[in-house]
Each structure stands twice: as C-alpha cells, then as structure tokens.
Amino acid sequence: DAGITQSPRYKITETGRQVTLMCHQTWSHSYMFWYRQDLGHGLRLIYYSAAADITDKGEVSDGYVVSRSKTENFPLTLESATRSQTSVYFCASRGTDGSYEQYFGPGTRLTVT
Amino acid sequence: GEDVEQSLFLSVREGDSSVINCTYTDSSSTYLYWYKQEPGAGLQLLTYIFSNMDMKQDQRLTVLLNKKDKHLSLRIADTQTGDSAIYFCAESNTGNQFYFGTGTSLTVIP
Numbered sequence: 363d364a365g366i367t368q369s370p371r372y373k374i375t376e377t378g379r380q381v382t383l384m385c386h387q388t389w390s391h392s393y394m395f396w397y398r399q400d401l402g403h404g405l406r407l408i409y410y411s412a413a414a415d416i417t418d419k420g421e422v423s424d425g426y427v428v429s430r431s432k433t434e435n436f437p438l439t440l441e442s443a444t445r446s447q448t449s450v451y452f453c454a455s456r457g458t459d460g461s462y463e464q465y466f467g468p469g470t471r472l473t474v475t
Numbered sequence: 476g477e478d479v480e481q482s483l484f485l486s487v488r489e490g491d492s493s494v495i496n497c498t499y500t501d502s503s504s505t506y507l508y509w510y511k512q513e514p515g516a517g518l519q520l521l522t523y524i525f526s527n528m529d530m531k532q533d534q535r536l537t538v539l540l541n542k543k544d545k546h547l548s549l550r551i552a553d554t555q556t557g558d559s560a561i562y563f564c565a566e567s568n569t570g571n572q573f574y575f576g577t578g579t580s581l582t583v584i585p
Contacts, residue, residue: 466517
C-alpha cells in the first residue's frame with residue numbers, strides 16, 4: 363500500500379522494557395519525523411532524519427533512540443520505557459518541495475504500565 | 476522551543492463560519508500550516524501559507540496572516556458537521572523543526 367504506515371497501532375508495555383515503534387513510507391521521501399502527542403502539549407518533535415544515516419534530535423529526545431538505515435524506514439526505540447512515555451506517537455515524512463508539507467501516519471498508542 | 480498557542484475549544488452552529496486563531500513567537504517562520512485531526516487518525520494538512528503572504532483562500536478555507544502581530548487564523552465558511560475535529564496550527568523555519576500548537580477542538584452543532 364502506498365503511503366505511510368506505523369506498527370503496532372496499539373502497544374502496552376511495562377516500565378523498564380525496551381519497545382520499538384515502526385514507521386514505513388513508500389514515497390521515498392528524504393525527511394522523516396517522530397512526534398508524540400499529549401493532552402495540553404499538542405505535537406512535540408522527538409527526532410527527525412534528513413536522509414538515510416542522518417538523524418537529529420528534536421525538542422523531547424531524552425529516552426528515545428532512532429535509526430535510519432533505509433530511506434523508507436524510521437524506527438523509534440524506547441530503550442527503557444517509563445510511564446511518562448505513555449503517549450500517542452506519530453511518524454511523518456516529507457519530500458523536498460518548497461512547502462515542507464508533512465504526511466502523517468495513523469499513530470501508535472503506547473501505554474507504559 | 477518556539478511557542479505556538481491556540482484556544483482549546485470552539486463550538487459553532489452548522490452553516491455558520493468558524494474562526495480558529497493561533498499565535499506564534501518565531502518571527503523567522505517561513506511557513507505556517509493548518510492541520511486537521513479526526514478521532515483516531517493522524518494529522519492531515521488542510522492548507523499552508525508562506526510568510527510573505529497575508530491571505531490565502533482555498534474553497535471554504537481562508538487563512539489570514541498578520542506577521543506583525545504573529546497571528547494566524549483559519550476561517551471555515553459554511554461549517555458542516557464533518558468539520559468537527561481538532562485543528563492544529565504549526566510553523567517551521569527550516570523544514571526540519573516544526574512547532575505545533577496544542578490544537579483547537581471544533582464542535583459543530585447541527
């Protein structure tokens with residue numbers, strides 16, 4: 363299917379466990395992004411990537427790790443999950459046209475117990 | 476990070492116009508965006524405006540930008556029940572870092 367997909371859509375994990383959220387896009391977009399959405403905060407950028415093997419921190423990167431070995435995939439790993447990381451996580455991508463328009467995935471709802 | 480602020484709730488009657496407001500702090504913003512989020516879904520771009528523009532119209536949507544006051548608004552004409560959603564404004568200077576508002580929940584009353 364064309365577009366941007368995220369998996370899993372729902373995940374419950376325990377404090378201290380490692381969990382990886384997957385993001386895949388089929389447009390060959392250069393840029394990919396991870397956001398978290400929390401009530402009262404809107405969306406906040408966790409990490410972004412300008413190309414394969416190029417990643418950079420966003421506003422709330424502590425506790426998260428990303429990698430981008432292939433253009434189409436951008437996994438987000440919580441190395442040791444904490445309750446404060448309970449959130450809805452959105453992946454997005456964009457091309458290199460002038461408008462910087464982002465396309466968002468459907469989101470992953472993560473609960474850390 | 477940059478601050479982008481929106482009111483949290485707006486309620487309008489079907490057929491009326493809706494106006495959603497947003498203020499931001501980054502004077503070097505290049506693009507400003509309006510996204511729509513329906514329940515359980517990701518964000519969908521509605522429209523955007525380049526910082527050297529004052530207004531942009533796209534069918535029922537009108538975006539107004541007051542760069543001096545760092546104020547952005549989205550007007551939806553003839554609001555329909557299908558317009559009920561959360562609306563986010565966002566800004567970016569570089570296309571790498573995007574700053575989103577907290578979202579305005581629009582409820583359309585039939």
